[in-house]
Amino acid sequence: MVDSPLTRARRGVGVGMLGVGVLGLAWMLTPGIPVLFAPRVSAEVRAAGLELFAHEWQPHDAMARGDGLGPVFNARSCVECHSQGGVGGGGDNSHNVLAFEAFPTQDRPDVKGGLIHKFAVANQFLDSRAELSKCFPIIPNGIRVEGGCQVFTQDFDPVHTQAVNSTALFGAGWVDRISAKTIRHESLKTASARMGREIVGHFGGVIPGRPRVLTDGRVGKFGWKAQFATLEEFVSAACANEIGLGNPGMEQARPMVRVNYPQVERDLTDAQFRSLVGFVDSLPRPVEVVPDDHAQRSRAERGKVLFAEIGCAACHTPDMAGVQGVYSDFLLHRLDDRSRGGSGGGGYSERPPVPLPEDYPLPEEWKTPLLWGVADSAPYFHDGGSPTLETAIQRHHGDAESVTAAYQKLAAEDRAAVIAFLKTLRAPADAEPVSPPTVARRHLVVTR
Structure with missing residues (x-):
């Protein structure tokens, strides 16, 4: 029996689909493409990024397009919190930041997070735990949903705070390339x-x-909660939240007491931000x-x-x-044993009245x-x-x-x-040495 052209075509399609399926299965079983090349940036970009990383920002700084430092912030420069072992290293406890999460409630099903900033450029902008409580008040006789049923419980404070230490950024470009x-x-x-x-x-x-699966399906790699998928996102958030520098990826942090703080032009230009990311990407x-x-x-x-x-x-x-x-x-791993009272990993003693999203880290989970x-x-x-x-x-x-x-x-x-x-x-022996601060602090910003 002689195959017709239609039969041969169908057979070819079938074989092709089988081949694609086999290749797809083989790809699923492989660990992915390894990192083959070291991160590289030009000397000019790296030098510009180093200058931005080490620069002590001031309100209305000449290097910024917007309002410069603040209005709320935790540090005046990147290197202030990343200095151990050289420029880009970790930070000591004096540079810890106070992070918060507001767990979901019946009226607010989303998790909200941020920082209680240490400093502000003016008294009226200072963050505080009291202001945070006003934003996310205690819920009297909170309602918890269990198995589709509503259970009335004790008063529920949705806010959980946690001191967070600055991590070293050495080799961050290599991590960024891990798939x-x-x-x-x-x-x-x-x-x-x-x-x-x-x-x-x-x-x-x-x-x-x-793995920490973000809302868009990507896997997080940066941050203690693996909340960022890329190095660029991590740097963008650090600039905006820690120093108050608006950038192409994120607006500057706003004061809790004045969320209607006027919008200003973003502090870092596209070129400046690319240089800063390029420098961090190239850290040894x-x-x-x-x-x-x-x-x-x-x-x-x-x-x-x-x-x-x-x-x-x-x-x-x-x-x-x-x-x-x-x-x-x-x-993400649980580092807290609840029988120990939550001391091992910053655990939260109360269950939120509304379950956390499936892929969201529990308070005791850390990357x-x-x-x-x-x-x-x-x-x-x-x-x-x-x-x-x-x-x-x-x-x-x-x-x-x-x-x-x-x-x-x-x-x-x-x-x-x-x-x-x-x-x-x-730490890498070829890391840039940390220089003493070069910007005189004649106009000190407000501290708590």
């Missing part, structure tokens, strides 16, 4: 491995985290510095092995998408911090509440409770070896 597919793939692989262990009766180990990546002394080197190498054996590497994944030494899975450069980025944890690496490890609860228990069972010399390994993860 969402890689993060999802690693998450699925970790969850599948745990399921396999549970099938054969092994129920211990680290509880897998979950941290390095692992192996000690020259044989005994110290052996101890650090022993600690690296133990780091993986006790389960630290289950969340602090050493390599991701070809980016070596990053030590993060970029997933796994990157450990590259960790030796030069104390204090630790999202709130800077752990002054040393030892106290930070001991503070891991919730999903990481088994790791903390395993660490505590190690002999003293082995615990010291783990710390010795972590101390080899240093």
Whole structure:
């Protein structure tokens, strides 16, 4: 029997569709395209970005098109909060910011978040906890929805505040190039491995985290709550919220006491903003510095092995998408054990009357911090509440409770070896040095 042209055409279409399906399945099972090239910007762009990053902004600053610093802000420059180990590093507790979330209610189903700013350019603009409470008042006899039923409960304060420490930005350009597919793939692989262990009766180990899926479907990578998908968005929000610099991506933060603060021209031009993002994108990546002394080197190498054996590497994944030494899975994990009263991870004791959106982080969930450069980025944890690496490890609860228990069972010399390994993860030696402030503060802005 001779095939007709129509039959051959149908067969060709069928084979083609099968091929596409096979390729699609193969793509789904792969971890995505690795990061092959280092971030690069021109010397001119980097120099312009460094100037903007280190500049101490003033009200009506000559470098700004709008009103310059403020009206509310937490710092006068980027480097003020990002200085440890060089320009772009982490910050100490004196530069923590106070973030807030207003959980959903019957009248306001969305989560609102922001900052209670430390400073303002004038007294009448100062933020405060009292002003925040006026914006999001306590709900008397709040109503909670459970399983479609309304349950009357006690008074409910929708506002949750949390001190947040500034993270190091070294290597941010490499992180920006890690694909969402890689993060999802690693998450699925970790969850599948745990399921396999549970099938054969092994129920211990680290509880897998979950990717932060933003409202537009992208995966978050930047911020303690993984609330930003790209480095550009992170820089844009930091300029607007921390310094009060309106930019092409976001308007400046407005005072709580005067939300009708007049709109002004955005402070940063497109070219300035691109230069600033380009500088942060090109910040050098941290390095692992192996000690020259044989005994110290052996101890650090022993600690690296133990780091993986006790389960630290289950969340602090050493390599991701070809980016070596990053030590993060970029997933959300619960670090709070509610039986401990919420001290482990900033947990919130009351359940909101309206459930949080499915993909929104719980108060006790935090993105796994990157450990590259960790030796030069104390204090630790999202709130800077752990002054040393030892106290930070001991503070891991919730999903990481088994790791903390395993660490505590190690002999003293082995615990010291783990710390010795972590101390080899240093800030990049070629980071720009931090210079003393060059702008005289003759006109001090208002402090609380």
